[in-house]
Amino acid sequence: MGFDASLGFVVNLGAPSSPVAYYQQVGRAGRGRDLPAEGASVVLLPATEDRDIWAYFASLAFPREEQVRATLAALAEAGAPMSTAALETRVDLSRNRLETMLKVLDVDGAVRRVRGGWEATGREWTYDAARYRRVAEAREREQQAMLDYLATDRCRMAFLRSQLDDPELAADPGWRCGRCDRCGGLALSTEVSEAAVGEAAERLARPGVAIEPRKLWPTGLPTIGVQLSGRIKPPAEEGRAIARLTDLGHGPALRELFRAGSGDDDGRVADGPVPEGLARAMVRVxxxxxxxVDAIVVAESERRPTLTTDLAQGLSRFLRVPVVGRWAVVDPSVGPDRGATNSAQRVAAVGRRCALRLDDPAAVEGRRVLLVDDLVVTGWSVTLAAAGLHGAGAGAVLPVTLAVSG
Ligand SMILES: [Zn+2]
Known part of the structure; x- marks a missing residue:
């Protein structure tokens, strides 16, 4: 982060996952200011989602052995350098995780970066489970230290200095900063005007986020037999969802709705009509x-058939346009989440799983179509459905969903 302006406040909404990371962020407070006369305030507002967010990033740790072996096998088999984009079509890992893993393998001597991508060195490589576990344990200790920082009744600055193994603090264990809230030095008012609370509540309750259409097909698709590349012509129009799953206002209701295993003991999800609060939010959107729009096409859901059908019928009644077709599941053996971590594999999986089914082949010709789905995760299902509709002659495709993941 670079700042030219003077920095009178650092406010963290949500806690970073380690005291050292937090210290680095708040160390910027006071930059460009005449201290101590002008002062600088630092406030941390921990959020209930913090631990979920840390757990999510922890789950992106070093990949399982079979994924590493698959990568090494793909490189060995290619016999020539492979780009990360090409490798992505062979291994079910996101671009970031794949690149991080390749860097580790590079240090280990199993692969090397060359012109045109990566190649296998042929050197034997062992999966060092103990080492990856140590990294994971160190991360857990840092997270616990952050929770201890939030809970401490000692001087907060002394706590951070002890985390940094500050030798001067070790020599003076009774040191206190005299300026933090625990030292009684924080002079921020906790009063908030009713107008500000009202404005914030209004903003949080107002539903509606844009679904940005994808503009480019992932690279490497032709190498896995999918003849799509370059620009998506034409792309879908900008769509709308009620909110992101991580949003404050409608996020909790949407998270509850889409929580995995919220149904019976088989781990299946609960299905039912659109809950009333969300139906009202959709009307506001x-x-x-x-x-x-002149017509509606609904993306079929195996897991939540009632939810998506109810949503499409509600929209049809409200907008007074007919439902004329489905983005149908034609091969259920391809799971609904297949390839979700990686764009090329996701496009290939959705292309096998789903196909456009219209009541009448001419149903969307020259029409503006509202494409209804329950949830956008990677955006590729909506993108392929829109491409299918354009192929069937639709003039424009506008996606609408209850939620956007992330
Ligand atoms: Zn203090």
């Missing part, structure tokens, strides 16, 4: 957005 439509009133703000005012999409001009």
């Amino acid at each position: 439509l009133q703000d957005w005012r999409p001009e």
Whole structure:
């Protein structure tokens, strides 16, 4: 992060996962200011989602052995350098995780970076489970230290200095900063005006986030037999969802709705009509957005058939346009989440799993189509459905969903 301006406040909404990371962030407070006369305030507002967010990043730790072996095998088999994009079509890992893993393998001597990508060195490589576990344990200790920082009744600055193994603090264990809240030095008012609370509540309750259309097909698709590349012509229009799953206002209701295993003991998800609060939020989204459409096509869901059908029928009644077709599941043997971590594999999987089924082949010709789905995760399902609709002659495709993941 670079700042030219003077920095009078650092406010963290949500806690970083380690005291050292936090110290680095708040160390910027006071930059460009005439201290101590002008002062600088530092406030940490921990959030209930903090631990979930840390756990998510921890789950992105070093990949399982079979994924590493698959990568090494793909490189050995290629016999020539492979780009990360090409490798991505062979291994079910996101681009970031794949690149991080390749860097580790490079240090270990199993692969090397060359012009055109990566190649296998042929050197024997062992999966060092103990080492990856030590890294994971160190991360857990840091997270616990962050929770201890939040809970401490000691001087907060002394706590951070002890985390940094500050030798001067070790020599003076009774040191206190005299400026933090625990030292009684924080002079921030905790009063908030009713107008500000009202404005924030209004903003949080107002539903509607844009679904940005994808503009480019992932690279490497032709190498896995999918003849799509370059620009998506034409792309879908910008769509709308009620909110992101991580949002404050409608996020909790949407997270509850899409929580895995929220149904019976088989780990299946609960299905049912759109809950009333979310139906009302959707109406507000439509009133703000005012999409001009002539027909509705609904993305079929095996897990939540009632939810998506109810959503499509509700939209049909409200907008007074007919449901004319489905983005149908034609090969259920391809799981609904297949390839979710990696764009090329996701496109290939959705292309096998789903196909457009129209009541009448001419149903969307020259029409503006509202494409209804329950949840956007990677965006590729919506993108392929829109491409299918354009192929069937649709003039424009506007996606609408209850939620956007992330
Ligand atoms: Zn203090």
